[in-house]
Amino acid sequence: MSVNEQNYKTIFEKTKAAGACLVAVSKIKPVSDIKALYDLGQRDFGENYVQELVEKQPQLPADVRWHFIGHLQSNKVKYIASFVHLVHGVDSEKLLLEIDKQARKNNRVIDCLLQVHVAQEETKFGFDGAEVTALIDRIVSGSLALPNIRVKGLMAMASFTEDVETLKQEFTAMKTLFEKNATHEAPNLKLEILSMGMSGDYELALEYGSTMIRVGSLLFGARGY
Numbered sequence: 001m002s003v004n005e006q007n008y009k010t011i012f013e014k015t016k017a018a019g020a021c022l023v024a025v026s027k028i029k030p031v032s033d034i035k036a037l038y039d040l041g042q043r044d045f046g047e048n049y050v051q052e053l054v055e056k057q058p059q060l061p062a063d064v065r066w067h068f069i070g071h072l073q074s075n076k077v078k079y080i081a082s083f084v085h086l087v088h089g090v091d092s093e094k095l096l097l098e099i100d101k102q103a104r105k106n107n108r109v110i111d112c113l114l115q116v117h118v119a120q121e122e123t124k125f126g127f128d129g130a131e132v133t134a135l136i137d138r139i140v141s142g143s144l145a146l147p148n149i150r151v152k153g154l155m156a157m158a159s160f161t162e163d164v165e166t167l168k169q170e171f172t173a174m175k176t177l178f179e180k181n182a183t184h185e186a187p188n189l190k191l192e193i194l195s196m197g198m199s200g201d202y203e204l205a206l207e208y209g210s211t212m213i214r215v216g217s218l219l220f221g222a223r224g225y
């Protein structure tokens, strides 16, 4: 199998020691790799592409928790709404409204994370800190009604850099924003999850307060696009 079992055990233990959750990012990787990690006990898997997720989901056991971690287009929500466990990258009000609508059609509540833009790169999606705070205020006050959504936290992608100081600054900014907004609560909003940290920076992310890391290449090997 092309799953790195030793890395899995190490990362799993470190995540557990930090009281966090490990999402194994399986984009581009075959179902057989996912099954291999499943057999080692992993249940949370992250995918980036709707079509790929829709193809893989029926081929794996029903107790897999599928995290959608990519950029989700509103017109594709309907394909994953019946089974998705957590949508990490919610970056617009339009998308929130569409997830709410599709969740209602499927008679369920869908858990979501709001994506925050902390990285210096221009290309990363997400709200800035002020926007996310304003959005949370509107959800809590009820002026934005989302009965079939539960906002469970925030998600961020740090800069793609090896500069530890930059990463520390970004993780700290996220943690501060998270704590500030965690005092707000409503029936459909409670910030419990801070999703940050990938193969290159997961240890630092855990140290800086991440509660959910998304790790791909360390578990499944590099992705050959």
Ligand SMILES: *Cc1c(COP(=O)(O)O)cnc(C)c1O
Binding pocket: 025, 027, 048, 069, 070, 157, 197, 198, 199, 200, 214, 215, 216, 217, 218
């Ligand atoms: C691909 C991806 C990951 C995993 O990246 P690795 O560097 O392979 O661990 C994590 N989060 C998001 C949003 C991704 O797209």
